Amino acid sequence: MAIRPAEQLIHKAAWLYYAHGLRQDEVANQLKISRASVAMYLRKARETGIVNISTSTQLFTDDVMARKVEDAFKLDAVWIAPENAYVADPSTDIAVLAASVFLELVKKGDRIGVAWGRTVYTIADIMSYADLQDVTVVQLCGNLGAPYSYRPDQCTMEIARRLNAKGLNFYAPLVLSTEELARGLRAEPVIRDQLAGISDCDLALYSVGAVDADSHLVKCGALTPAEMTALRKQGAAGVIAGQVIDAGGEVLDCDYNRRVISAELGSLRAIEKRLMVVQEDSKFEPLLAAIAGGLCTHLVIGAHMAGRLLEHAGAASKTAP
Amino acid sequence: MAIRPAEQLIHKAAWLYYAHGLRQDEVANQLKISRASVAMYLRKARETGIVNISTSTQLFTDDVMARKVEDAFKLDAVWIAPENAYVADPSTDIAVLAASVFLELVKKGDRIGVAWGRTVYTIADIMSYADLQDVTVVQLCGNLGAPYSYRPDQCTMEIARRLNAKGLNFYAPLVLSTEELARGLRAEPVIRDQLAGISDCDLALYSVGAVDADSHLVKCGALTPAEMTALRKQGAAGVIAGQVIDAGGEVLDCDYNRRVISAELGSLRAIEKRLMVVQEDSKFEPLLAAIAGGLCTHLVIGAHMAGRLLEHAGAASKTAP
DNA sequence: CCCCTGATTTGACTTTTGTCGAGAGCCGTG
DNA sequence: CACGGCTCTCGACAAAAGTCAAATCAGGGG
Numbered sequence: 129m130a131i132r133p134a135e136q137l138i139h140k141a142a143w144l145y146y147a148h149g150l151r152q153d154e155v156a157n158q159l160k161i162s163r164a165s166v167a168m169y170l171r172k173a174r175e176t177g178i179v180n181i182s183t184s185t186q187l188f189t190d191d192v193m194a195r196k197v198e199d200a201f202k203l204d205a206v207w208i209a210p211e212n213a214y215v216a217d218p219s220t221d222i223a224v225l226a227a228s229v230f231l232e233l234v235k236k237g238d239r240i241g242v243a244w245g246r247t248v249y250t251i252a253d254i255m256s257y258a259d260l261q262d263v264t265v266v267q268l269c270g271n272l273g274a275p276y277s278y279r280p281d282q283c284t285m286e287i288a289r290r291l292n293a294k295g296l297n298f299y300a301p302l303v304l305s306t307e308e309l310a311r312g313l314r315a316e317p318v319i320r321d322q323l324a325g326i327s328d329c330d331l332a333l334y335s336v337g338a339v340d341a342d343s344h345l346v347k348c349g350a351l352t353p354a355e356m357t358a359l360r361k362q363g364a365a366g367v368i369a370g371q372v373i374d375a376g377g378e379v380l381d382c383d384y385n386r387r388v389i390s391a392e393l394g395s396l397r398a399i400e401k402r403l404m405v406v407q408e409d410s411k412f413e414p415l416l417a418a419i420a421g422g423l424c425t426h427l428v429i430g431a432h433m434a435g436r437l438l439e440h441a442g443a444a445s446k447t448a449p
Numbered sequence: 450m451a452i453r454p455a456e457q458l459i460h461k462a463a464w465l466y467y468a469h470g471l472r473q474d475e476v477a478n479q480l481k482i483s484r485a486s487v488a489m490y491l492r493k494a495r496e497t498g499i500v501n502i503s504t505s506t507q508l509f510t511d512d513v514m515a516r517k518v519e520d521a522f523k524l525d526a527v528w529i530a531p532e533n534a535y536v537a538d539p540s541t542d543i544a545v546l547a548a549s550v551f552l553e554l555v556k557k558g559d560r561i562g563v564a565w566g567r568t569v570y571t572i573a574d575i576m577s578y579a580d581l582q583d584v585t586v587v588q589l590c591g592n593l594g595a596p597y598s599y600r601p602d603q604c605t606m607e608i609a610r611r612l613n614a615k616g617l618n619f620y621a622p623l624v625l626s627t628e629e630l631a632r633g634l635r636a637e638p639v640i641r642d643q644l645a646g647i648s649d650c651d652l653a654l655y656s657v658g659a660v661d662a663d664s665h666l667v668k669c670g671a672l673t674p675a676e677m678t679a680l681r682k683q684g685a686a687g688v689i690a691g692q693v694i695d696a697g698g699e700v701l702d703c704d705y706n707r708r709v710i711s712a713e714l715g716s717l718r719a720i721e722k723r724l725m726v727v728q729e730d731s732k733f734e735p736l737l738a739a740i741a742g743g744l745c746t747h748l749v750i751g752a753h754m755a756g757r758l759l760e761h762a763g764a765a766s767k768t769a770p
Numbered sequence: 771c772c773c774c775t776g777a778t779t780t781g782a783c784t785t786t787t788g789t790c791g792a793g794a795g796c797c798g799t800g
Numbered sequence: 801c802a803c804g805g806c807t808c809t810c811g812a813c814a815a816a817a818g819t820c821a822a823a824t825c826a827g828g829g830g
Contacts (some may be wrong), residue, residue, distance in 0.1 A: 141510040145503045147545050151789065162810050167788055178507070183467045183500045184580050187460040224468050259505050272731075473817065481779050488818060 135176075141166050142173035150259050153232070165374075176252050177259035178291055185228050193434050197427070200441035206424040211431040219367045220254070220428075223247065226405040226428040227255040232428065233331055233401055234291065238263050241253055241391065242284050243268045243334035243369040245251040245344060247407050251279030251333070252286040261294035268334065269370040269390035270302035282368075287333075298322055300389045302370045303350045307386045314389060324393045327398035336414040337367030345370070351384060359384065366414025368423055369396070375413075377421010381390060397422055404428070418446060454499075462487050463494035478565035498580035498613055504539065508551050514755050515749040518748070521762035525722070525746040532752040540751075541575070543545025544568065547726040548576040554573055554722055554747065557582050561722060562647055562689040562712065563605050564589045564655035566665060568728050570599030571605040572654070584614035587657065589647060590691040590711035591623035593669045601691075608654075621645055621710045623691045624671045628707045635710060640758045647712045656726050657735040657744075658688030666691070672705060680705065689744055690717070696734075698742010718743055725749070733757050 136161065145157045145166070152170070156163040173179045183387065188194065188207040197206045207229050209222045234240065242248060248252045265288040270281050287360040288295030300319050304310045312318055337343050339352040339360050345367060349361070362382060370390045372380045373433055379385050379393055396402065404424035406415050409432055416437075418424055429437075450590045458480065461676045465476045466487070473491070478486040499598075509515065509528040519528045528550050530543045540702060547687045551572065555561065563569060563586055586609040592601050609616030621640050634640055658664050660681050662674040672680070683703060686696040691711045693701045700706050700714055717723065725745035728738050730753055739745055750758075 135507065139505075142504050143508070145547055146502055148542075151785090163787085164789080164810060164812095168809090170731055171788085173504075177505070179502065179504045181467055181502045183463050183494075184498070186459075186499070186580065187457065187464070221469075259507065320698060370808080484817085485781075486779060487821080489779085492818085631827090 137161075138169045138173050138176070138192060139178055140283045141169040142179050145170055146173075146179050170240070175257055176256035177290075180258055181256065182231060185225065185226060187231060189420055193431070193438065195433055197437055197441075198431075200438060201427075202428055203419070206237060206426075207428045208432075208434045209428070209430050220250075222405065222428060222430050223250040223254055226251045226403075228426055229426070230403060231258055232253065232431065233403060234258075234260060234263065235359075236263065237263045237326075239266060239328055240287075240293075240331040241266050241268045241280075241329040241332040241396070242287055243332070243391075244283045245280060245335045245337060245407055246278055247335035248283045248333060249286070250407075251405065252283055252290065255287065255290045257290050257292070259292045259371065263288075263291050264296055264418075265291065265293050266296040266322070266329065267298040268332065270300040270388070270395070271299055272302050293374070296322070296325075298389075302388060302390065303384070304387050304389070309373035310387045310389060319389065323391065323395070325440050327395040329399045331401045331403065332396060332399045333395075333403050333405070334369060335407070336411055336413050336418045338408070338414050339364040339366060339372065340410075343367060355384070365417035366411070368418060369391070373414075373417050373421060375417050377417050377419070377423055393421065393423065401426055406430075407435060409433055409436075412440075416440065458602065459490045459494050459497070460483075462490040463500050466491055467494075467500050486534070490710055491701040496578050498578035498611075500505070500545040501579055502577065504549060505552060508548065509546060512754070518750075518755055518758055518762075521759060522740050522748075524740070524748055526748075526754075528747075529755045530749070530751050539690060539758045542750060543635075543726065543728045544571040547572045548712050549723075550747070551654055552576065552579060554724060555579075555581060555584065556651070557584065559651040560585045560587060560646075560649055561608070561635060562587050562589045562655075562717070562762055563608055563623045564660060565599060565601035565604045566656045567599055568656035568726050569604045570607070570652060571609065571728075572726065573604055576608065576611045579614070580613045580682050581748060584609075585617055586612065586614050587650065589653065590708055591619055591621040591624050591709070591718070593671065606720075617646075617746040618642070618678055623709060623711065624705070625708050625710070628704070631708045631710060639751050640710065644710075644712065644716070648716040650720045652724065653717060653720045654724050654726070655690060656728070657732055658731070659732050659733075659735050660685045660687060660693065664688060670754045676705070681756060686738035687732070689714070689739060694738050694742060694744075696730040696738050696741065698738050698740070714742065714744065722747055727751075730754055730757075737761065746768075 131379065141155055141159060144150045144158060145152065152166045153163050156166045189205060191208050194206040194208045202330065207225055209225045232275055265284050266281050267284040269280055284297060285295045300313055339356060341356060343356060345351045346353055346356055359372055359382060362380060363374045364372045364380050366373050371385055372382065373379045373389055402424045403426040404418060405428045412433065450562050455477055462476050462480060465479060466473065473487045477487045505637060506528055509530065510526060512529050513531045514529040514728045528546055530546045561584065580753045586605050588601050588605040590601055606616045623704055660677060662677060664677060664695055666672045667677055680693055683701060684695045685693045685701050687694050692706055693703065693708055695701045723745045724747040725739060733754065
């Protein structure tokens with residue numbers, strides 16, 4: 129898009145202020161506008177991603193625990209949000225960290241796969257704006273009609289908006305009523321292309337869902353609590369991009385999964401950087417499953433969860449030394 | 450290096466302030482220190498690169514003139530600093546822009562070649578701090594003993610310091626008194642390795658020098674004004690990394706060049722991104738030579754210089770349509 | 771053990787920045 | 801051409817951030 133005159137002014141103000149280090153009143157003089165306007169422009173500049181303020185997430189990887197988790201689970205990088213009363217809301221802390229990490233991982237020209245869930249939406253919501261060029265954000269799974277505020281397409285679009293990127297939505301329901309219909313839809317060129325394009329992503333962002341009555345899948349009406357319980361008995365350990373996985377991180381062989389339109393796990397694994405973010409402590413088992421299935425290379429979790437992971441790894445190495 | 454406790458505090462303060470958006474007094478409460486300390490920590494955080502504030506340089510590439518220069522000279526990207534009374538000192542403007550562009554081009558893990566000169570040093574001087582990991586800054590040419598404040602090794606080290614990167618200096622004089630000695634020195638393992646490593650760089654930063662009595666080479670005593678005039682008559686058009694080039698951008702065949710220890714132009718051309726920055730209008734001819742020799746892919750110049758380049762290109766296309 | 775040095779921290783003060791409601795300009799419409 | 805409705809801009813005030821000299825602290829040497 130061509131730069132509009134207003135945007136030009138914002139850019140100039142931001143330039144003088146942030147790059148040259150002038151004060152707001154000096155900028156106002158230069159540009160012959162009031163200081164109040166300058167202040168407003170600067171806010172817009174920050175909101176548009178014309179200026180970018182990022183803080184290194186070093187500290188959270190440098191943590192000894194983070195290193196241990198990396199080693200124990202063979203992950204590329206792990207960030208641990210300290211849970212000790214840092215800030216009012218501890219779960220926000222993880223999301224803020226995840227957003228920073230995400231922005232640090234994104235590069236110009238990247239193609240990014242985004243799944244859906246409360247966690248992902250929270251991240252999108254608090255993520256600061258950036259002006260990445262040529263970035264495409266693709267939706268990893270089908271949609272849900274539910275009146276949820278964090279539908280898959282909304283997660284995708286919101287993140288795309290924040291990055292000033294192109295959003296590629298998935299115009300199909302997440303789950304259909306029959307296997308045949310799902311198969312047919314997956315074969316549709318427009319859907320097939322989207323699914324095929326997923327393995328071309330450079331970066332994926334998702335969380336993992338729990339297999340219980342609180343799951344989004346239940347809340348959105350994709351599954352009943354009873355069905356969920358049944359799946360659990362069949363070995364369901366978690367939910368990734370709308371699909372139910374077993375403890376080994378493989379797609380569970382069940383009727384539900386066959387009716388789902390979503391990224392194949394194989395495609396997900398083909399993505400170089402798979403950033404998984406887990407907020408709730410209750411998602412321990414699902415997280416283990418996701419890690420077992422090689423569905424995450426980069427991980428953002430809270431300190432408590434990290435402790436549990438290490439405990440588990442320690443116990444496992446004792447039983448089978 | 451292990452994170453010292455002090456650094457930890459700085460990091461926490463920066464995190465709460467910039468990532469969580471708390472106010473300084475809120476941060477002070479959280480961390481149980483005074484607000485004044487928080488303010489100080491935050492300044493340190495900015496100076497260390499723990500937080501990173503960058504402004505997009507879009508505006509300067511989006512310029513119509515920039516596009517035209519790109520097309521006319523087949524360059525990858527051109528940034529033009531508007532010379533019209535933007536800010537007090539117009540030449541600073543170019544350096545500020547160059548520093549931003551430079552930081553935008555650097556990626557983690559990069560190896561960066563840096564030449565020397567007033568322009569390069571000015572850029573280093575106003576460049577904001579960053580915390581790039583695994584970046585190496587290598588010196589492109591030998592040193593000068595002169596009491597200059599912008600010796601090659603200083604340019605290299607200052608940039609390395611700003612980026613929190615490793616600096617690789619070149620422990621050899623730029624110019625020796627005999628050709629034999631230069632040849633011998635170039636064959637020394639330690640020097641040879643350094644020279645060989647130059648083509649592995651991902652990014653180079655340099656300016657181009659003029660062939661006149663004001664040249665650094667003269668000021669540093671590497672050449673006398675008379676020798677400079679003589680070289681000019683022999684076809685010298687500019688100076689790159691301490692070497693004299695002709696109008697076609699090739700090393701001039703002369704005694705001086707044979708006595709110089711510096712990056713071969715071939716190695717420089719092997720570098721993917723070659724960022725050239727020119728501040729002075731008087732360097733028109735040298736710049737043309739550098740462009741002709743394919744020594745620059747990315748260019749930062751002032752509006753006036755851009756005008757002259759386009760004029761030249763227009764005239765050239767008229768004489769040879 | 772005490773004093774001195776240098777670095778860190780703090781409270782008090784100043785400067786800079788953010789915000790809000792009022793007013794000015796702009797456009798399409800009746 | 802006058803009238804809303806709209807956005808953009810400004811002045812004034814309140815809030816936040818920056819600064820500095822004095823106080824405190826840690827540690828080393830005499």
